[in-house]
Amino acid sequence: MEADRSQPLRILLVEDEPLVAMAIEDSLETQNVGVVGPAATVAEALDLIAEGGIDAALLDVTLRGERVDSVADALSARDIPFVFTTGHGAAGLPRNHQDRPVLTKPFREIEMNDAIDRYFRGAV
Template identity: 55%
Template sequence: MTVENLTDLTVLIVEDEPLIAMSIEDVLMDHGVTCVGPAGSVGAALEMIKAGGFNIALLDVNLRGERVDAVADRLAAEGIPFVFTTGHGAEGLPDAHRGRPVIAKPFRDIDITNALSRHRPS
């Protein structure tokens, strides 16, 4: 799949593993995406959502043992699209958001850019 132009996106990265967050940010910046974050905790993510300034999010399901249900709920309430990133499989997703798109860890760079292309805001 060819990745469409992503330069109009600003992505909130919610990820507690610094190396994974940096890798995601590098991939996105290589495609001209503006990045916000990373948020490494639920509290930090909720503050970044409150501050705004992004139009889609990549959301790790588990942040240092803390589930991200509240973050997913807030993004959904704000109408902001998001894609889960997880190594826990579909059973690890918040019940209310099982229909949301998922990138399984470990993922490739193209998995991230393809997911953003498919699920970008309209």
């Protein structure tokens, strides 16, 4: 099945490293993706989720030393799909979300695009 890239996605980017966030944002924009954020703190991420208009999220596991469990819970409660981005492996994921997909940092642009197609656009 081919991914449908004709419809722009709005992806919440939750990342506290400015250079990493800029690189991801640049890559997303080339894939017909509107970037919401980036959110560098849990509070910013929760505010953006509350505003709505998000189709999916890329979610770093730790923001400035704070775990993103409440962000994952908020996304899940709204049935918004998300992929964790972390260098800590599956063991570092929030307990209630260990079954979620993970992009292991550092990841390549093609790996991110494949994850977006697979988990957000429904391509197999």
